[in-house]
Amino acid sequence: MKTLSILALAALACSVTHAQQKLVPAQSEISFIVKQMGVPLDGKFGKFDGQIAFDPAKPEAGKINLSIDLSTAVVGDADTVKELRKPEWFGIAKFPTASFTSTSIKAVGAGKFDVAGNLSIKGISKPLSIPVTLAKTGAVSVAQGGFTIKRGDFKIGEGDWADTSIVAGDVQVKFKLAVTGL
Template sequence: MTVSRLLVSALVAASALSCTLALAQQKLVPAQSEIVFVSKQMGVPVEGRFKKFDAQIAFDPAKPDTSKIAFTVDIASATLGAPESDAELPKATWFNTAKFPQATFQSTSIKGLGGGKFDVSGKLSIKGASRDVVVPVVLTQSGATTTATGTFPIKRLAFKIGENEWADTSMVADDVQVKFKLALTGVGKF
């Protein structure tokens, strides 16, 4: 092998390694992030949130189709802000956190739409049920922080959230909006 070929091979390997290391250094900043869910109870919007969640991210804005995102939410961290309601959420009728402590999302494809907008398709699993979802995401950058925001709908009954007498959608609507703001570090410029 000639010296120039060896040098080119070393540069290619270093470039691939630096790209891999950059992707490996992407981190969620929980203190600047939030996941909120909004449902309607007797027609009135009620907002809840999850206090604990984590993400494993390998996102390249220049090559979104090669990127992967995995999310884990500690379901027992759900709160509606009222002690009586918060005591009900972990029970089997609602989230059954003893049997299903986590909800997960695993991306299957990411499509760039331009202007910092992406469609992230994947599997959302809650309470033992998995569904395909498409999550629209908008990215903005400020300094070293990239913020991903978006909203997507789910049907709570598709995930068995609110069983038995709570399956009646006249009390608690089936439609739930999931809203998120995720602060990330280590994402390349786009």
């Protein structure tokens, strides 16, 4: 009976630790780079959120869900931002968010992880594997990484905009996610 109570308390303590993990948006960033006519354009998303249940000692039990408000994308000038909201690009009216949901997390070295999951944009979901580096500074842990997507895979830039000679097909995405409770 005593052993069962101790195990139950330990399980409760673990679940409380995971429940307290919070993304700190003010210290986090999701950015992207796309080339238009060969010139790099830097952009970023102003609003995103996530649910994180992760223990670096047991990464395989972790789960990460991120949601990105596509209407907060900023790149180039005001006309470019307006263009991004149109159906040919992000289609904000129909698809206001993009999401990433992990399917597995594996340790690949000290503070390094491979996070596999599904990236969904415009109702299209594609598998993605992301190398992530995790570093702890005081009460905040910072996960950093990046990956490249093909915008055509998600129908970002349809119709005349599908031509990759004007806007490149590759989009580099970089992130820095500050998390408390890890």
